[in-house]
Amino acid sequence: MRVLFSEHLxxxxxxxxxxxxxxxxxxxxLMFMRMLLVVPLMASLxxxxxxxxxxxxxxxxxxxxxxxxxxxxxxxxxxxxYIAALYIGIxxxxxxxxxxLFFTYPVFTxxxxxxxxxxxxxxxxxxxxxxxxxxxxxxxxxxxxNYSSDTLTTGIxxxxxxxxxxxxxxxxxxxxxxxxxxxxxxxxxxxCTLLLAGISLIFxxxxxxxxxxxxxxxxxxxxxxxxxIGHTCNNVGIRMIGATKASIIGASSPALTALIAWATIxxxxxxxxxxxxxxxxxGIALLSGExxxxxxxxxx
Numbered sequence: 001m002r003v004l005f006s007e008h009l010x011x012x013x014x015x016x017x018x019x020x021x022x023x024x025x026x027x028x029x030l031m032f033m034r035m036l037l038v039v040p041l042m043a044s045l046x047x048x049x050x051x052x053x054x055x056x057x058x059x060x061x062x063x064x065x066x067x068x069x070x071x072x073x074x075x076x077x078x079x080x081x082y083i084a085a086l087y088i089g090i091x092x093x094x095x096x097x098x099x100x101l102f103f104t105y106p107v108f109t110x111x112x113x114x115x116x117x118x119x120x121x122x123x124x125x126x127x128x129x130x131x132x133x134x135x136x137x138x139x140x141x142x143x144x145x146n147y148s149s150d151t152l153t154t155g156i157x158x159x160x161x162x163x164x165x166x167x168x169x170x171x172x173x174x175x176x177x178x179x180x181x182x183x184x185x186x187x188x189x190x191x192c193t194l195l196l197a198g199i200s201l202i203f204x205x206x207x208x209x210x211x212x213x214x215x216x217x218x219x220x221x222x223x224x225x226x227x228x229i230g231h232t233c234n235n236v237g238i239r240m241i242g243a244t245k246a247s248i249i250g251a252s253s254p255a256l257t258a259l260i261a262w263a264t265i266x267x268x269x270x271x272x273x274x275x276x277x278x279x280x281x282x283g284i285a286l287l288s289g290e291x292x293x294x295x296x297x298x299x300x
């Protein structure tokens with residue numbers, strides 16, 4: 001996705017990228033193109049993963065289920081917002097940094113869960129939250145010839161803001177999933193994102209410039225396939241090894257993103273930023289595995 005926003009030497013061989021500007025209109029366009037693939041794929045897989053998906057979806061339109069439908073639609077709106085903000089962050093600052101700042105969302109999720117569900121954070125959780133925020137601060141790049149202060153500020157705010165919105169998404173999803181299976185829930189979220197991106201393009205179209213559609217479609221298809229495979233593998237992983245272990249494995253995302261960005265587009269980070277990425281990754285793993293750690297404490 002980063003390559004679509006700015007020019008990079010991919011795999012040290014091909015100079016590609018810079019097809020759209022890292023702004024909201026471009027985010028809407030890329031989101032729309034991506035979801036055009038993901039929504040039909042998810043629909044085709046839904047009935048194989050969950051044969052009762054169609055029946056449960058129809059039940060949402062009954063009067064007694066309207067509150068669940070509204071919750072699912074709200075989650076779809078939140079998904080649209082956090083993806084749009086994350087795209088802007090990725091377009092403006094290094095991918096690994098943007099993703100690491102986004103992955104501070106467990107801190108905000110814990111605070112929102114305390115506010116809405118009364119789940120007061122334990123002392124361990126408070127300490128881990130401080131660790132995650134501290135690691136996020138370490139990753140923040142300084143202004144330089146490559147990144148102006150305005151660009152950095154916008155990218156940082158967009159990445160962190162995306163994490164905050166995603167935290168709201170997680171909290172609303174937790175409430176909604178108590179009454180709705182994850183398969184139709186995920187499909188509704190993707191469909192809302194597709195529709196909102198399309199509507200946004202109608203009312204806020206891109207400037208009348210000639211776009212290079214071939215690489216945009218290739219990038220969007222690859223992004224959509226990766227997103228689809230990621231959601232599918234996550235669901236399979238949860239079923240095979242449990243949600244806690246799957247979350248701990250998922251905690252490696254910031255570090256893996258930075259590593260892949262370095263290997264494919266030579267995107268570098270300094271020692272302090274590497275330390276920050278490692279700290280955030282460790283913090284997320286600790287937070288995800290809190291239940292396992294507590295269960296091993298004698299007397300707990």
